[in-house]
Amino acid sequence: MGIHMLHRRTAMATAIVSALLAPVPAVAARASTAQVPPACRSTRNPELAARMSRDIRAVLSSRQGTVAMAVRDDNSDLTCALASERRYDSASVVKVTIMEATLQRADELQRSLTEWERANVQPMIMTSDNTAAQHLWNDLGRTCLGRFLDRVGTRRTELGPAGYWGLTRTTAADQMRLLGVLSSAGSFLKSRAYGLKLLNQVREDQRWGVPAGMPRKLQAHIKNGWLPRSTHGWRVHSVGVFTGSERTYRIVVLSHDNPTMAYGVRTIERIAQVVHRGLNRGRGAVQGLTPENRISEVSDGSAPRGPVPGWDEPERGATP
Template identity: 90%
Template sequence: MGTSMLNRRTAMATAVVSALLAPVPAVAASASTAQVPAACRSTRNPELAARMSRDIGAALSSRQGTVAVAVRDDNSDLTCSFASERQYDSASVVKLTIMEATLRRADMLRRTLTNWERANVRPMITISDNTATQHLWNDLGRTYLGRFLDRVGTRRTELGPAGYWGLTRTTADDQMRLLGVLTGARSFLKNRAYGLKLLSQVRDDQRWGVPAGMPRGLQAHIKNGWLPRSTHGWRVHSVGVFTGSHRTYRIVVLSHDNPTMGYGVRTIERIAQAVHRGLSRRRGAVQGLTPENRISEVSDGSAPRGPVRGWDGPERGATP
């Protein structure tokens, strides 16, 4: 073999090895959601997992914005994870954490909720009352709330600064863990039935999002968040547990970079429809897409629109 031929083959082999060993570049924070594949897995039903991956991907294929999805179905052992470790400003979704922490504190003190706690927890969840939320946030305190998050096993949830509870950073994975506190067989929360009841009583104009496409025979327990800010546009989130006589499953969708609240709601609802359809075949939906004229473009008021000193920077809220 000639020297020139040997040199060419050696160079080619070196290039191949270098390419194989090179680090895989991370997906940019501003990348289109269509560039990140949805990954669903199920040991009991791999066909369902494959179909769900395709359907979630199709639901997102033409949507703008930055979206994270997590799904868990106990019956089929299905889990879906789509950019689920990306952090978002929580907006009013943090009220789920505050409610659970309040219930947990009552458990630890071996009592039911006080009249004052009930008078604040109920409006915080059912009408997303911000004054009641502030009362409970102050009463629980950051130290206790931090310990509660550790107990749940959240990994990337960071409490908002001072009184800015709506700027708590969270992920779809962590929201899935928090929903599991209300539904898991080994849940440490004794008062979880009360928490689920409140989430099922959220008022009608705040019941958009993950219930879209929900089939007959299930009850939705949900909490939403909707917050525009000077960076990353609208944060629009929806998290929920769906319970029935034969199954329980959870859906979490977090998003930002939405041009309007309505756009974010529609993105979430397309994903939810795909999930409900896949998990509940042959059963008709009892809730469709929310009509455009029923979607308000008014913030949930959980945080100011502009920067917060010591917290916001040009890249805060983006994917690390």
């Protein structure tokens, strides 16, 4: 073999090895996202489901943090689920559960809410009052709350220890079931209209999150949670029912590992924009993204920042 041929073969071998060891080009990495199972499905409108899945993936591809979501729209038979069985500290979104359990107890006793119950339920929802939430949590007790969760069919929601209601662990799927108690015409909750009314009257500075991108002629019934802790950074959650003459749908987004509250809010709002735009094509948005200078970086106060002995350990790893 001549010296020139040997050099040529050596050069070719080096080139092949270099190509095999080189990093995967960015375009190829992006193409692999096409293999991710769709987040959304619809038997009536598969094109809508495919488009929304693609848009949600695009939003999340540029965001940090750990996110779970669920969407349900009866009109189009659309459902979206992304890590919907992963558990998160509930923070203040558990106040919806406390409200529903209080309403259900009154229904079972065939009575209206007492003056004391109304005096606590209203500020708990409308201004996210923690003292009112504690009063109702104590009054209901774990047995009553657990029985209510069983009736709803929640699968992975676990009540927080002792008085730590903000450390109740929940999932996007379970939050979707809890919102269904308020939005379903066949719901067992007789006083669901009152619950929706309170969620529609949440004060202005707490109306960020899933209403972003909502079009005109819809009413938003929402509750949010925002809690920083020593592990997993900020928990930022937003759940809501959207009602109108043409359709009713639900959106749930739970997140943690956010570096700031504002960062978590923006992630949720970009997901919400995709959902509202997909379900309301041709209708302009009445609510945009919340300006960052209007987002507080103060905790909702629903749980302590540090660890709670015997409770925080199972959360590590944030496994689904």
